[in-house]
Amino acid sequence: MRKFEYLDHAGDLGIKIYGKDLPDLFRHAAEALFHVITNPETIQVKETRTLTLQGHNLEELLVDWLNEFIYLFETRGLLFSDFDFFFLNAQTLEAKVGGEPYDESRHVIKTTVKSATYHQLWIQHKKGIWRAQVIIDL
Numbered sequence: 001m002r003k004f005e006y007l008d009h010a011g012d013l014g015i016k017i018y019g020k021d022l023p024d025l026f027r028h029a030a031e032a033l034f035h036v037i038t039n040p041e042t043i044q045v046k047e048t049r050t051l052t053l054q055g056h057n058l059e060e061l062l063v064d065w066l067n068e069f070i071y072l073f074e075t076r077g078l079l080f081s082d083f084d085f086f087f088l089n090a091q092t093l094e095a096k097v098g099g100e101p102y103d104e105s106r107h108v109i110k111t112t113v114k115s116a117t118y119h120q121l122w123i124q125h126k127k128g129i130w131r132a133q134v135i136i137d138l
Contacts (some may be wrong), residue, residue, distance in 0.1 A: 003019075006036075024130065025132055026088060027125070033116075078101055084098075113136055117137050120133060
């Protein structure tokens, strides 16, 4: 099973994400985001953080999850490549994420990302596979 694929979307970027379970889906969404920003293979785990997010539903959690990474990159210059979940349900996410500060000598920024959006957002579980779509504002 593929982790994600990119979709053309007028002026933005669509991402279709796949996973065998919810943590897999959310992990692949974060990986897809960092593939847009830089080459994730250059991101080393030098520090970890615990992220705890609350939402009304899975869709809101997914957007908040991705926007948290965008915020951490924009405000603190942090890039992430490791995502381990302690807990994830329809209203709560708790995960340990690992990465490092941006280093211009090793991290080439490919695209500036503004935010994950609710436009055409969906998450579904069908035939044992979790699928989602999110549009990224570039």
